[in-house]
Amino acid sequence: MAYVNAAFAAVADPTRRQVLERLSAGPLAVGQIATGLPVSRPAVSQHLKVLKDAGLVRERAEGARRIYAIDPAGLGPMRAWLDQFWETALASFQAEAERVHAAEKETP
Amino acid sequence: MAYVNAAFAAVADPTRRQVLERLSAGPLAVGQIATGLPVSRPAVSQHLKVLKDAGLVRERAEGARRIYAIDPAGLGPMRAWLDQFWETALASFQAEAERVHAAEKETP
DNA sequence: CGATCCCGTAAGTCATCGCTTACGGTAAGT
């Protein structure tokens, strides 16, 4: 549960989500990621650092270029938190609904 | 896909996630939520406003108290984004792996 | 070797966020 915070903080930024979406189609170099994004290339570099520290992205040097790719395992903690939260929330929601339903039969 | 941004931004804050976790066990009034949290009650009110605007939480007046509860539907967009992202990322990841594997057989 | 492309980092700026204290307003209890 340790990396959950960094992961959520990373995904919270819209530009960073755009980077992730672009990377989800396959590995890319920094310049290719920056092309088409509304921010400068250094900004993309900073975003990539955040994503890398959050474990959402992996970096590989290929000559002078740095190739970035999605780290599928990095999404695990976030999905786990969301799933567990969803599960317990839905369970207590249904329990509440049944409780209200029973109370209505009690006092119509 | 409109509310995705607000939802992710809302969940990004650790205190807000604590509020959600507390609410996942069942509806609570503002004071009960604030009890046990490391911030003041007005801070909790502000967090609840953010969560409500993001569609993650619903509010109901009960006398002088305001009861907050999880809105199960509010999590939908976020989960949808994550699932689709996960799916395409994993697919392209496997495709890349197979491509590399084939290249290795080509030049051992 | 020099020019060029690739990129990360430093420094600085402007906006936004999360928090606090202080206040006002509505609902219930005496």
Add this chain to the structure above:
DNA sequence: ACTTACCGTAAGCGATGACTTACGGGATCG
């Protein structure tokens, strides 16, 4: 009616965040 509990909002402040421009260092090609 007066007090007490419960809560939202306003104002202000310190901290963080996302950007920009400017720089420097390594890889590649002539």
